[in-house]
Amino acid sequence: MSKLQVGVIGASGYGGAELVRLLLNHPDVEVCAISSHQYTGQPISDLYPGFQNCTDLVFIEQDQVIEKSDLIFVALPSGLSEPIAKACIEQGKKIIDLGADFRLDSSEEYEKWYGKPFGDIELHKMSVYGQCELHHDQIKDAQIIGNPGCYPTSIELGCYPAIHSGWVDTDHIILDSKSGTTGSGKKLTENTHFPRTNEAFAPYKVGCHRHTPEIEMMLSEMAGQPVKVTFVPHLLPINRGIVSTIYLPLKADVDLETIHQTYKKTYQNDPFVRVLDLGKVADLKFVTYSNYCDISLHMDTHTHTLIVVSCIDNMIKGAAGQAIQNMNIMYDFELMSGLKTVAPSF
Numbered sequence: 001m002s003k004l005q006v007g008v009i010g011a012s013g014y015g016g017a018e019l020v021r022l023l024l025n026h027p028d029v030e031v032c033a034i035s036s037h038q039y040t041g042q043p044i045s046d047l048y049p050g051f052q053n054c055t056d057l058v059f060i061e062q063d064q065v066i067e068k069s070d071l072i073f074v075a076l077p078s079g080l081s082e083p084i085a086k087a088c089i090e091q092g093k094k095i096i097d098l099g100a101d102f103r104l105d106s107s108e109e110y111e112k113w114y115g116k117p118f119g120d121i122e123l124h125k126m127s128v129y130g131q132c133e134l135h136h137d138q139i140k141d142a143q144i145i146g147n148p149g150c151y152p153t154s155i156e157l158g159c160y161p162a163i164h165s166g167w168v169d170t171d172h173i174i175l176d177s178k179s180g181t182t183g184s185g186k187k188l189t190e191n192t193h194f195p196r197t198n199e200a201f202a203p204y205k206v207g208c209h210r211h212t213p214e215i216e217m218m219l220s221e222m223a224g225q226p227v228k229v230t231f232v233p234h235l236l237p238i239n240r241g242i243v244s245t246i247y248l249p250l251k252a253d254v255d256l257e258t259i260h261q262t263y264k265k266t267y268q269n270d271p272f273v274r275v276l277d278l279g280k281v282a283d284l285k286f287v288t289y290s291n292y293c294d295i296s297l298h299m300d301t302h303t304h305t306l307i308v309v310s311c312i313d314n315m316i317k318g319a320a321g322q323a324i325q326n327m328n329i330m331y332d333f334e335l336m337s338g339l340k341t342v343a344p345s346f
């Protein structure tokens with residue numbers, strides 16, 4: 001059987017290069033074309049020498065990537081994907097966008113956080129929020145996927161069983177997340193230079209990060225009513241990974257054992273979500289370089305608050321890996337194809 005021809009637009013960036021790295025090991029696809037903004041004409045192995053002897057792919061123009069591919073992954077800064085999606089749909093191709101352009105349902109919310117409204121409402125009506133574990137059925141038939149953000153992925157998976165069960169006082173949810181520096185992409189910034197981030201640790205965009213509306217959209221869907229959250233991200237002086245510590249005040253008289261059983265049951269058919277045994281604490285170490293999300297559950301009996309720790313690799317489950325998982329669902333490939341890596345233990 002011929003392999004699915006896939007292209008990556010923005011393959012010179014961290015998310016795009018991570019996609020190429022993982023897709024080269026996927027048994028059902030061939031990476032046929034990649035693009036970059038500044039490196040057109042150069043081999044990807046010039047920019048990232050790890051690709052030497054692994055692929056001869058050369059960056060070409062993004063329009064050519066669309067022409068050559070059946071499925072196009074887009075890994076560009078937010079705000080650039082609508083015209084690409086339009087071209088893909090007109091040419092009968094599917095698209096998975098790693099940026100934020102197709103994540104939100106509401107044009108007003110998108111404008112509030114990203115500075116402009118939706119340009120083509122019809123494209124947004126066609127798109128599906130690609131949270132693989134929670135939107136599996138919609139993803140199967142989608143032509144446009146808005147791949148979730150990295151922080152929202154860890155938070156939504158950590159919250160779903162408790163909120164969906166109706167146990168949580170959804171007026172007082174606190175989300176405390178920490179991310180490695182690859183989360184900010186490869187472009188140099190004042191705050192992500194090595195001497196600035198190394199041996200440092202601080203929150204940023206306190207209470208005003210653009211992932212807030214995405215998280216609220218999904219938590220509202222889970223609760224069946226509008227949910228607002230307090231979300232504070234922090235920058236960790238490491239390359240990869242997100243730890244989200246989630247504080248869910250409980251309104252119901254439910255014990256930790258029951259909550260744990262519900263989490264286990266909810267994710268029993270989702271191999272990438274691992275609900276740890278009670279007493280264990282989720283740790284970045286055991287998810288980095290993998291597509292797993294590890295979740296541990298804890299009860300603060302003093303305040304009757306469920307504390308959920310949810311860990312992912314931001315580049316994989318939070319970006320490229322989830323995008324591939326979306327592709328696997330859309331094309332009925334084996335769910336774990338291309339994503340079977342185990343996290344290194346040391």
Ligand SMILES: NC(=O)C1=CN([C@@H]2O[C@H](COP(=O)(O)OP(=O)(O)OC[C@H]3O[C@@H](n4cnc5c(N)ncnc54)[C@H](OP(=O)(O)O)[C@@H]3O)[C@@H](O)[C@H]2O)C=CC1
Binds near residue numbers: 016076080100315
């Ligand atoms: N890093 C992460 O952990 C995550 C990232 N994402 C999202 O994925 C997308 C890509 O992020 P990431 O890979 O980190 O970003 P990078 O900054 O590492 O890469 C950005 C890519 O976009 C290209 N690009 C930049 N500006 C333009 C432009 N004006 N026109 C065309 N191409 C352009 C760059 O090309 P060139 O190199 O040639 O300049 C590069 O290929 C973003 O939307 C991001 O929000 C989502 C989840 C997690």
Ligand SMILES: CC(=O)N[C@@H](CCC(=O)OP(=O)(O)O)C(=O)O
Binds near residue numbers: 099149150179211235
């Ligand atoms: C550590 C870090 O800087 N993380 C990024 C979020 C990661 C990301 O790429 O989010 P989007 O896909 O929504 O842009 C940030 O806070 O802007």
